[in-house]
Amino acid sequence: MFTITADWMSFVIVALATLFLIGELLVNAKGIFSLLGIGFITIYFASFLDPGMFFIMIIIYFFGLMLMVIDGKVLNDGTLAVIGLVCMIVSVGFTAPNWIAGSYAIIGVFIGGVSSFGFLKVFKKRQMWTKITLFDQLTDEAGYSSINQSYKELVGKTGITTTDMRPIGMVLIDEKEYSAITQGKWITKDTEVEIVDVDGTKILVKDRKIVKEKSVD
Structure with missing residues (x-):
């Protein structure tokens, strides 16, 4: 050998x-x-x-x-x-x-x-x-314009985390659960978050308290 x-x-x-x-x-x-x-x-x-x-x-x-x-x-x-x-x-x-x-x-x-x-x-x-949800990039060219539009409408809304986000987890928005991700931050369950960006079906959220503090500054 x-x-x-x-x-x-x-x-x-x-x-x-x-x-x-x-x-x-x-x-x-x-x-x-x-x-x-x-x-x-x-x-x-x-x-x-x-x-x-x-x-x-x-x-x-x-x-x-x-x-x-x-x-x-x-x-x-x-x-x-x-x-x-x-x-x-x-x-x-x-x-x-x-x-x-x-x-x-x-x-x-x-x-x-x-x-x-x-x-x-x-x-x-x-x-x-x-099969991992957050890896799906649904585009208008692929025929997912209606899905994209519904997700884009979530930007600016608030929701509640239903699981710990490390940094991926589930968020309840308008009585419906979505898979979401943070910017590398860990957020605990039952925390109020704000949807700051959407890319296809990838939903980016931030802790609502942090967002409020930045807006005050």
Whole structure:
């Protein structure tokens, strides 16, 4: 089996593994990317670890990847995605034989993860991501003018959060619930908010108290 002899190779192997594994989650590559990703990450862990630690670290790595999937498909608030990223970083960082190789490997996780989004420009996006409400961009050209208009009319209205917004949650507006997002701020349940912008079906809200304070200033 191929083994890693140079520290910089940790970056290359981990970056390619993360690139293909996250790429498999983003686009429909018919399993080819997953096989390549598993192959590269197996080479990385097998080069530095004995069989016992190999299985522990590879489980931590894929557990982190699984948390990203759950966050993207179910929760979509970024919490589990961050925990998953930390798991992946810990697994590749502690596997490396020295801090230089470990640093290269950690950088590889970030570079590979970011680069994987480039596949979206070439391959068909997986349906699991298109089902997330806030990712839908309904345009007039696509025949959604009436829906767009009804959402645009929400701008300036006030509502009450029915869930905690971290930063995505549900808001009750005119006796109807909508999925909405804040500008990165966490807002607790039962808080009065104001709709400040609408993009397709993406509703941006702010805490009503903050809006009032700014208007007074």
